[in-house]
Amino acid sequence: MKTSPFLACALLAAILPVLPCAAANPPVVFWAADNLAPGDVALLYGGGLAAVKEVRVWRVADDLKAATPLVAPPSAFRPAAVQATDASLKFRLPPALTPGVFAAQPEGGAVTVLNRPQLWFFQPETLRPGLVENEAAPGDAVQVIGKDFLLPGDLGRPVIELRAAAGGAPQRITPDGPEKFSLRATLPKSLAPGKYELRVSNGYGGAAGWSEPFPVTIKVPDVWPSKVYNVKDFGALGDDTSDDTYAVRAALAEAEKNGGGVVFFPWGIYRLTDWICIPRRTILRGENRDASILKWPVDEPLTEADITPAAIYGDTSYGVEDLSLIARKVRTIFYDLSSADRVVNELKPRVNPAGSRDVFFRRVAFHHWLLCSHPYRNAELWSTVYKSPGENFANKYGSIRNFEVSDCLFQGGNQQFSNIRNARLLRNSFSNGMGYAWTCLGGGASHVVAEGNDLRGSSSWGYGLIGMNRIYSARNICHNFVQGEREAMTLDISALTATPAGPVPKGAHPIVGRNMAWFGPPAGVKGKQLTLSGIKAAPNEFAGKTAMILDGPGAGQFREIVQNTPTEFTLERPWDVPPTAQSIIGLWDLSRYMIVYRCEGYDTSAFSQLYGSYYEFIVDRCTVDRNQGIWGQSGWFVQLRDNVVRYGQSYHSRIGIPGTNRERNAPFGFNGLVDGNLRITKAGSAQYGLPGGKAIFVKDVVGRTVPGVRGCIIRGNQLAYNQRIVLSPDENPARKPGRNDFLRMVDAVIDRNTIRRATVGINVGPCTAGVLLSDNRFEDVTTPLLVAPGVLNLGSPQSPTQSPVNP
Numbered sequence: 193m194k195t196s197p198f199l200a201c202a203l204l205a206a207i208l209p210v211l212p213c214a215a216a217n218p219p220v221v222f223w224a225a226d227n228l229a230p231g232d233v234a235l236l237y238g239g240g241l242a243a244v245k246e247v248r249v250w251r252v253a254d255d256l257k258a259a260t261p262l263v264a265p266p267s268a269f270r271p272a273a274v275q276a277t278d279a280s281l282k283f284r285l286p287p288a289l290t291p292g293v294f295a296a297q298p299e300g301g302a303v304t305v306l307n308r309p310q311l312w313f314f315q316p317e318t319l320r321p322g323l324v325e326n327e328a329a330p331g332d333a334v335q336v337i338g339k340d341f342l343l344p345g346d347l348g349r350p351v352i353e354l355r356a357a358a359g360g361a362p363q364r365i366t367p368d369g370p371e372k373f374s375l376r377a378t379l380p381k382s383l384a385p386g387k388y389e390l391r392v393s394n395g396y397g398g399a400a401g402w403s404e405p406f407p408v409t410i411k412v413p414d415v416w417p418s419k420v421y422n423v424k425d426f427g428a429l430g431d432d433t434s435d436d437t438y439a440v441r442a443a444l445a446e447a448e449k450n451g452g453g454v455v456f457f458p459w460g461i462y463r464l465t466d467w468i469c470i471p472r473r474t475i476l477r478g479e480n481r482d483a484s485i486l487k488w489p490v491d492e493p494l495t496e497a498d499i500t501p502a503a504i505y506g507d508t509s510y511g512v513e514d515l516s517l518i519a520r521k522v523r524t525i526f527y528d529l530s531s532a533d534r535v536v537n538e539l540k541p542r543v544n545p546a547g548s549r550d551v552f553f554r555r556v557a558f559h560h561w562l563l564c565s566h567p568y569r570n571a572e573l574w575s576t577v578y579k580s581p582g583e584n585f586a587n588k589y590g591s592i593r594n595f596e597v598s599d600c601l602f603q604g605g606n607q608q609f610s611n612i613r614n615a616r617l618l619r620n621s622f623s624n625g626m627g628y629a630w631t632c633l634g635g636g637a638s639h640v641v642a643e644g645n646d647l648r649g650s651s652s653w654g655y656g657l658i659g660m661n662r663i664y665s666a667r668n669i670c671h672n673f674v675q676g677e678r679e680a681m682t683l684d685i686s687a688l689t690a691t692p693a694g695p696v697p698k699g700a701h702p703i704v705g706r707n708m709a710w711f712g713p714p715a716g717v718k719g720k721q722l723t724l725s726g727i728k729a730a731p732n733e734f735a736g737k738t739a740m741i742l743d744g745p746g747a748g749q750f751r752e753i754v755q756n757t758p759t760e761f762t763l764e765r766p767w768d769v770p771p772t773a774q775s776i777i778g779l780w781d782l783s784r785y786m787i788v789y790r791c792e793g794y795d796t797s798a799f800s801q802l803y804g805s806y807y808e809f810i811v812d813r814c815t816v817d818r819n820q821g822i823w824g825q826s827g828w829f830v831q832l833r834d835n836v837v838r839y840g841q842s843y844h845s846r847i848g849i850p851g852t853n854r855e856r857n858a859p860f861g862f863n864g865l866v867d868g869n870l871r872i873t874k875a876g877s878a879q880y881g882l883p884g885g886k887a888i889f890v891k892d893v894v895g896r897t898v899p900g901v902r903g904c905i906i907r908g909n910q911l912a913y914n915q916r917i918v919l920s921p922d923e924n925p926a927r928k929p930g931r932n933d934f935l936r937m938v939d940a941v942i943d944r945n946t947i948r949r950a951t952v953g954i955n956v957g958p959c960t961a962g963v964l965l966s967d968n969r970f971e972d973v974t975t976p977l978l979v980a981p982g983v984l985n986l987g988s989p990q991s992p993t994q995s996p997v998n999p
Contacts, residue, residue, distance in 0.1 A: 219244055219301030222749055222768040223829060225905055225941070227372070228306055229344040230289040233941045233966050233986070234296065235282050236304065237748050237829075237903055239769030242278045244298040246270045249286060252293045252305070252397040262295055262303040262400055273298070275962045275984060279747055280903070280939045282964055284986065291347050293397025309350075309392040311338040311406040312785050313639045313662045315614065317376065319596040321473075321509065321550040322414030325614045325639045326406075329413050331381035335374060335641060337664045337787070338403070339810075341394055342372045349395030352377055357387035357407070372812065373664065373787050385411045414550070416473040416509075417452040423462070430460025432487070437464045440486075447474045457515065459483040467503055469529075469539055470510040478515035481555045481601070490520040490561050496573060499562070501534035502527035508544050511552040520561040524583045525605065530590025547591035547611075554598050558584035560605030563626035583608055589657070591636070602631070606649075611636035611657055616643075623648035629674040635684070636660065643667055649674045654684020654803065659738075659781030666789040673795040678843055680793040683783070683824075685804025685874050708734060709780040709877040711742070711894050715759075717770050722761040724777070728879055729758050738782040739763060740807075742870070742890065743898040744775030748828055750782055750807065776898055778890065780872050782807055794818060797843040802827055804871060805900060811835060820848055820857075821915060825867035826900030826936075833907045837863055840914030840950075849921065860951065861915040863906070868920050868936025868959065870900035891934075901937035912948045920957035921978075935961055943967050952978045 217240035225235040236247075250268040269286040285294065294306040313325060316332040328334050342348040350370040355362040363383075367375040375392065389405035421443040424430070428439035440455075440462065447453040452473025459479045464486060470476055478484025488503050503519040504526045512526075519525045527534050530548040562582040563574075584605040585597075591611035598618040604626050609617070612634050622631040622645065629649030634640050636656025645668045653660060660683070670680035716723030722739060732755050739761060740750035751763040761779075771777060784807035793799040793816040800811045802824020810831045811822055818839045822832055840861025842853060849866050851858035870890040876882030880893060891897045906917055920937050936959040943966035947953040953973045956963050958980035966986040970976040977985070 217769075219298040220769050221298070221301065221304045223903065224296070224304050224306055225831075225903075226307060226310070226340050227344055227833070228285055228294065229291060230285050231287040231944075231967070232907065233282055233284050233943045233964060234306065235280065235903060235905065235939065235941050236296065236298065237280050237939070239278060239745060240301070241273075241276055241281045241298060244273045244276050244281055244300070246272050246299055247281070247283045248295075248297040248299070249283070249289070250295050251289050252295050252400050254292065254396050254401070255398045262305070264295070264297055264303075274986070275939075275964060277939075277962065278745070280962065282939075282941060282962075284966065291343055291345065291396075293394075293401040295400070305397065305400050307340050307343055307394070308397055308401045309338055309340045309394055309403040311336065311390065311392060311403050312664075313337050314390060314406070314408050315616065315639065315641060317616075319550075319552065319594055319614070319616055320413035321416060321594070323411065323614075324549075324594055327409045327411055328379060330383040330385070330410060331379055333376065333378050335376050336367075336390070336392065337374055337641065337662070338392065339373060339787075341370055341375055341392060343394060343396065346372070350375055351393045351395065353391045353393070353402070354379075354383075354408075355389050355391075355405075356384075357389055362391075371789075373789055374666065379410070383410050416475070417447075417450055419447075419450055419453040420456050421447050421453055422456045422458065424458060428457075428462055430458065430462045430484075432461035432463060434463060435465050436462045437466050437468070440464060440468055444468060444471060444474070447471060457484040457486070461485045461487055464488050464503070467500070467505060467536060467539075469505040469507060469542070470512070472507050472509045475511040475513060475552075476515060477511075477513045480514050481557050482516060484514065485516040485518060488519040488522065490518065490564070492565060492570070493521045493573065494570065499523060501536060505529055505535065505539055505542075506548070506551060507542050508548045509550040511554070512556050513552075513554045514556070516557040516559065518559040518561065520564065522560075522562070522582065524586045525558050525560055526585045528585075528587035528590055528592060530592060531587050533588045534586070545590075547593060548587070549593040551592050551594070552596045553585075553600055554596065555600065557601040557603070558605070559603050560584050560624075560626075562605065564604070582606070585609065587611070591657075607631040609634050609637070612640060613638040615640045617641070617645060619644040621646045621648075622651075624674075628676050630676060633665075634660070634663070637663055640664070641666075645669075647671070647680070650676045650679050650682075652679060652682040652684055653786075654682055656684075659783040660786065660806075661784055663786040664789070665787065665791060668791045670791070670793045670796060670799070672793065672797070677847060678795065678797040679801055680796040680798070681788055681791060681800040682798060683786070683800070683802050683804070683806060683809070685783075685872065708737065708879060709778070709872050709888055710879045711776060711778045711872075711888075711890050713744075713773055713775060713894075714771050714777050717767070717772075719766050720754075720763045722763055722777070724759055724761065724779075727759065727779075729756055731757055734761065734779055737779060738784075740778045740782055741767075741771050742776045742778045743896075744772065745769060746771040746775055748902050750784070753779070776890070776894055776896065778872065784808055786810070787812065789813060792816070796820065797847045798823060799837075800824075802830065802865075804874070806830065819861060821861040821863045823848060823862050823918070824865050826865060826870055827904075828901070829903040829905075830865065830901070831905040831907070832863060832909060833905065834909065835863075836910045837861065837915050838912045840916075849918070859914075861911075862918040862921070862955075863909065863911060863915060864918040865901050865904060865937060866918055866920065868900040870898050897934035897936075899935050899938045902939055904937070904940040906940070906942045907944055909945045911945065911950065914950055916947065916950055916952045917942055917945060917954045919955075919963060920959045921955040935959060938962055940964070941966070945969070946971070947973055947976075949973075951975065954979065956980055956983050 221238040223237040428436040448471035595615040636658040672678040746769040842857035849858040939962040956979040
């Protein structure tokens with residue numbers, strides 16, 4: 193006897209009374225593709241979309257002063273829904289539309305507004321003491337980061353609106369030199385401190401085109417003591433001969449007694465023979481960057497014991513301005529005291545495991561000479577030091593909040609900016625010709641602008657101790673003709689070990705030795721409450737982390753966790769599409785919201801490589817030459833748009849897609865997502881008792897394969913000379929049975945790309961579903977399309993379906 197759908201829902205409710213039934217839900221949209229032009233293919237993500245046959249679409253009027261009702265006019269277009277599933281659908285925006293903000297209404301569902309701005313964070317252009325994320329002072333020049341401030345073709349007339357949270361008339365500000373993802377403006381000096389709501393319009397869409405209100409705070413910054421302590425008044429000579437260590441320490445001690453101040457170095461070369469420590473609320477300042485020099489001994493080290501941990505330490509809140517720092521026989525020139533890893537015994541009581549805040553480096557030159565001169569004369573020491581060539585700055589296990597590094601020069605050592613929050617890395621030059629060269633721009637970075645930097649070496653946003661969140665990387669240039677993996681703008685998943693390798697150093701940051709990740713179906717869902725079973729959570733252990741629906745109903749949504757008991761988790765807000773017993777939930781520190789805009793990369797093995805997974809990762813208008821491509825393993829709502837990528841070259845082995853050349857690499861450059869085997873952490877999890885070095889593959893801990901890619905957009909890119917677009921190209925079940933024969937990638941749009949001078953244009957493997965091609969162009973391409981069955985082609989040149997093997 194067949195059971196009716198109504199009775200099936202009733203039986204399920206009797207078993208799991210708080211889990212919703214997935215049947216017959218009205219259409220709901222929680223994510224939509226952005227920055228759309230007429231003729232583009234739009235992607236909507238949500239629930240209840242399988243039965244939708246068409247979408248009403250119209251352009252919203254632009255009058256900002258008039259409220260425009262979002263009701264479909266009789267003239268609305270009705271494009272057909274394509275590849276509709278319960279979770280997603282696609283449709284082509286009618287080419288007859290004019291650019292602007294559009295309304296889209298799936299039949300039976302609510303209206304979704306396309307192309308209206310979304311706000312991610314807000315920051316003063318010059319950071320000040322006492323301010324944190326989304327805070328600024330009256331009269332500050334500020335930068336707003338988000339999406340769709342300008343539309344395709346850089347169309348738009350952005351306006352910023354600021355309204356007191358308590359009410360009153362809004363103040364409108366016209367930004368200076370608006371860009372697609374960034375607005376710069378000066379706040380009125382008359383703003384009263386307090387809570388405000390910030391909104392942005394790109395000039396289109398009338399009242400419907402304004403962003404959602406974004407909360408910001410206007411406050412008066414802290415003021416540090418300004419008394420100046422001239423080191424020459426304490427006996428320093430600055431003659432490049434005398435030992436000025438005692439005099440400099442004396443000046444720092446006086447500033448500390450005063451509760452802070454400015455320790456000033458007139459022009460000269462100040463010799464030091466031991467470490468110094470900058471006390472709280474104190475600035476080390478010179479006459480200018482190249483005229484005032486602090487120099488430690490640079491003679492040849494004879495043994496490893498000659499190399500000390502650090503030259504300068506910083507205690508919680510401090511600054512360095514207009515100075516050069518030269519050191520050789522140290523592992524790190526400057527070490528922040530939020531971490532105890534390389535701290536001399538005298539300073540261990542000052543270690544602040546809660547993290548530093550208000551740390552500013554402006555116009556500082558770091559010259560790390562550890563491997564200069566003739567180190568090969570001592571072959572044994574050279575071999576040891578070469579593997580770890582030292583750092584200019586590090587806070588290995590610490591964290592810093594409100595952190596600025598601007599107009600600085602870093603030479604000779606590596607850089608490790610770890611777990612930085614509310615940070616700005618601006619107009620710096622990073623290089624290291626002395627050994628393995630890399631700069632960690634922010635493992636665990638949150639609310640960070642990195643703009644206008646020149647990087648000569650490998651660079652990475654990864655291996656943080658916490659997940660990255662809200663990153664804007666713009667106009668950075670990476671030159672990677674160096675040793676190592678030669679990656680640029682790479683994102684890496686967490687490498688924090690699940691359990692300490694040894695005793696945790698006293699004063700170490702609390703996140704050391706703990707890595708949390710859990711996956712499984714929900715036991716109950718009711719409003720903001722999520723019930724789980726089979727989890728070993730301590731009370732509030734996951735507070736501040738995220739819960740994400742990885743598969744099944746509601747897939748593609750996440751919520752921050754406010755608090756938790758061992759089994760009950762309170763979320764920031766209810767789900768738009770609630771999960772059911774068929775869903776898979778993941779708990780961990782989800783990396784999310786990153787923009788890589790107008791950056792350049794040369795001689796890279798990978799540009800903006802996405803190792804692991806990321807939510808809302810955008811690479812837009814970048815230029816990359818002599819490279820292996822722009823690619824990643826997995827992620828949700830990854831977008832590669834309007835990039836110029838040329839001259840495909842492979843480098844050393846085991847980077848990216850395996851292939852047939854002598855290095856066992858793919859003999860072409862690849863742009864897209866290549867794996868989709870969902871992994872969350874590289875170093876195990878305390879929830880599963882996995883040791884350090886053991887990656888978590890979600891399919892191994894939930895007993896079910898889970899797609900690692902949802903909602904990928906590859907649009908408007910210009911690829912040339914051995915570059916191609918790829919989605920899981922090497923996953924051929926017939927060739928590797930039992931390991932790769934599962935669905936890895938769901939819902940992708942590949943449209944309006946141009947590919948020239950290549951053996952293959954677009955390569956899509958069989959472990960994919962819901963892939964749509966549209967209006968791609970090929971010139972001198974041997975095989976334009978090498979795609980699996982089921983890939984839908986709207987407007988691209990047709991070619992016979994072939995197995996996705998490497999040519």
